[in-house]
Structure formats: structure tokens, C-alpha cells
Amino acid sequence: MAQQQSGPRTVRAARGTALSTQGWQQEAALRMLSNNLDPEVAEHPEKLVVYGGTGKAARDWRSFDAMVRTLQTLKQDETMLVQSGRPVGVMQTHEWAPRVLIANSNLVGDWANWEEFRRLEALGLTMYGQMTAGSWIYIGTQGILQGTYETFAAVAAKRFNGSLAGTITLTAGLGGMGGAQPLAVTMNDGVAICIDCDPSRIARRIEHRYLDVEAKDLKHALDLAVEARDARKSLSIGLLGNAAELVPALLAMDAPIDIVTDQTSAHDPLAYLPIGVAFEDMAGYAAEKPEEFTRRSREAMAKHVEAMVGFQDKGAEVFDYGNSIRGEAQLAGYGRAFDFPGFVPAYIRPLFCEGKGPFRWAALSGDPADIAKTDQAILDLFPENESLARWIKMAGERVHYQGLPARICWLGYGERDKAGERFNEMVADGTLSAPIVIGRDHLDCGSVASPYRETEAMLDGSDAIADWPLLNAMVNVASGASWVSIHHGGGVGIGRSIHAGQVTVADGTKLAGEKIRRVLTNDPGMGVIRHVDAGYDIAADVAAERGVRVPMREG
């Protein structure tokens, strides 16, 4: 637990059932704020940075201390207001109202760019909240692993009869996010060849058991892959080298690749290795000659993307994994860069139409046994969902907890409320040793406007319409969430997204049960209505089958 000082120090959420606040809703906010800054969870806790470059949980240490102090005395009918990581007011509200309302990084349209944001940040007026950093529901790398698992499960469902067994995936980038790819593919029973130019990244993924083996060279990687594929065994293979050379080389060899994607850090041309540059020289070269480096890295990305298109021409399933490599290749003059789709329109949008998205929860007790019991509850509630069952079982075996024990899985409209109500009953009857917080990523079905990612290529062209995340936040406030947030710029940067989040506490009371039923119905319900409105038939079917009211379709 945080002590009352105003400089950097080690923060860790309290465990157990003793409260240092006036109730579990406030306690949950305090523990999750602290948990986001736990050194096991945060990338740079001393700077209050949780993840995603500069995504912070609080604006500065004085603001953090003021939030802790305020939460410790906040009453059941009061609400703390947070403006970009700083508590700016406490208002009398009522028991159904959120205990905390958060607005992070928001700027008026014409001012919404990094330059202006950085200027205001330097003046101490704002902070970058990313998605779950400033809204206190980040749970470490499990979130990335599960999202990547879900994407590959959707690829399997679309093209390979629901399993990647007997297929080979080719990708690159084994960094902070991309490092989840090998494990996500093997969890879907497939084989993956994963290229990275940094030997330490390959070694680290093997050490953390996200990657199985490292190949000696290209031919060795392919031999290992084909052998495993033919035996229908899962295997992930690291391959050291430059993807801009190795992906075209594999294409030239006519390698039997079924799926191609990429998670090198292509969004930043100064972080992508050009052809003909040794990895050891990369950082120095990028710093000394940024313009020349950028031109050469973009040329390399064009070669990389051209080979990806080549694999698509030969029948492989190819997609952009949200790193802007298509855009960079296009800037280098490659004309067919956008021939393959982004991952959201290709695989995730049909799930969004069903109100599906990243449902997550954490055990405020700190006891992993509580998460094991909730895992079992999920398996019991949704026995027909095989991919969910596979994820829950493997996550139980392979995911190492960071901070408070937590779990994530994708659930849809009509499912999240069932899970939430069950957890609340389990708190009430003593099956769980303390309350559970239930939240989600802002990357969800009805909570984000982000034209380069979640809302790329909407059927009706409504990619940049940002009314939806605002309605989403308002509906969560009206439904009884414990804390609600509206952020700008998460995932893809300032000027490019607006998104909302909610967290609701299952403290075992009847009131919490009523709030949970509403929030966890209405929150994914926003995803259904957003996609009905954009003209998606799957969403219209889901709305009709499950009773989601859409006035323009009534009467």
C-alpha cells in the first residue's frame, strides 16, 4: 500500500479483507490504482508509467498521493473526479453513481496532435492515459496474450475449421507485444516461425516459455516447421535475422506458409531494421542519420510487404497486425501495400457484432485460488465454447500473474452479465475470499472510435464518428459501474482515437448484483447497437435473437 509521501516509491496493492477505505467500491479503486504501479505490472513505475510508451496511472506523485488520500475517506454517496491523472474534485452523488469518474488526455479536435499534447504535458496540465493505464485496469502481458490468442482463433475459425493444427504461420517481431505471437499460435495448436533481428528478444521469449526453440538458419526453421506440421504438433520456432530479407527469401523458396502477419515495430521507422544494416549498428545509425535511416527502413518495409502480398497471391491468409507496416510500405512507393486487410475488419469485427470483447477480472484478495475458482465457474457456465475452454485451461497452466491475480477472456452480449453475477454470488456465499473487480480493455466492441484500428473500414464509413464511446461511458455511469473513464489517443496515438472504459466491483451485495446485471448487459450491448447501426447483418441477428432494442428497426 502506498505511503503518504510525494516522490517515487514502491507501490503495491493491499491484499486480504481488511479495508483502509469506507467500502469495497473505494477499496477496489485504490487497490487497482496501486496495482497498476506495482513493479511486477508497470514498465516504469518510478515515472508512474504503466505500459504503452508513456501511458500513466497518475499525473505525478502528488496527484497519486491526493487520490490515495481521497479514496481512503470517500463516502458511499460521493464521487471523485479525475482530470488526466489528477483528482480535481469530490462531489456528492448517490449510491448507484460511480465512485470515480475519469477523463484522460482529451483535447479539442483542432488541437489534438502530439506536438500540442507534449506542450501541455510539459506544462503539467495533462497526461497520456493509454487505455487501461489511466483507468486502473491493466493486468500485465496476459491481456496481449489473450488478444493475440483470440485473433489466431478467429483466423482458425475463418479459414482452417477452427484449429491451426497442420498449419504454419510466418510472422516477425518478438518484442513486448509481438512476443505473445508464438504462444498464441501454439495455444491454437499451430506451428509458428517467428523472425526477430535482436537475439536477446529470442532468448527472452524462450526463457519465459512463450517460444519453444531457436532455429540455426532459415532451412532449419523450415524443416522443423514442416516436420511439426506433418505430425500435427504445435511448435514455435525463433529465427534470427531481418524480416525484410527472410520473408522474401521464404517466398522465393516456395515455403508452404498458410498464414502471414507481422509485429515488428513498423509504426516507428526508426525502430525497424533496414536491409544491409547490422542489428548492433541500428541504434547508433538511427540516432545519427534519422532521415537516411527512415528512407532505408521504409524501403525495407516495402520489400517485406511485397513478399507478404506475394504469399497472399499464392493463397495464404495474410493480415496487418496493427503496426502500420502497410502505410509505411506505401510511403516507400509500393502500390499494393493495402491489398491485405487489417486484423480488425478481417477477424475481430464479427466478434464485435456479437458484443464480444476482452472481459477481465482481478481478485482483490490477492489469492490465486480465487482466480482458479472463477476459471472453473467460466468453464461451467459456457461448456459449449471450446476455444474459451482451451484458453482458460492453458492460461491456468501457463500464465504467470503480475500483481493481483487476474484473468481475461472474450465474452459477448448475454455472457458477461452471467459471469459477473456468478462471481458476485461466489463472493456472497464465501466461495471467494474477497470481492472481484470486473472490467475490460478500452479496445472493445462498442467503446472505441479509432479509424486506423478498431473502426477501420466500417461498412457505412462511420470510422471516425466518436459519439459511440461517449454514449458508452454515459450508459455505464447510468447503469451503476464503479468507475468510468473517457480517454483520447490510446493504442494509436493522440488525434487518432477516443475510447471509454468501465470497472464494476462484485462485492457480494445485492446492490452490486443489480449493478453488475445492468452494466454487463448494457456495456456489450453498445457493441451490438453500434454495429447494427453501421449495417452489419450479424449484429442485427444478435439484436433480434437476444432482445437488444434498436428503435430504428422497431415500428
Ligand code: NAD
Ligand atoms: P517492440 O518494439 O517491443 O518489438 C518490435 C520487435 O521488432 C523488436 O524485437 C525488434 O528487434 C524487431 N524488429 C525490428 N525491425 C525488424 C526487422 N527488420 N526484422 C526483424 N525484426 C525486427 O514492439 P511491440 O510492443 O512488440 O509492438 C510491435 C508492433 O505491434 C508495434 O508497431 C505496435 O504498435 C503494434 N501493436 C499492435 C497491436 C494491435 O493492434 N493488435 C497491439 C500491440 C502492438
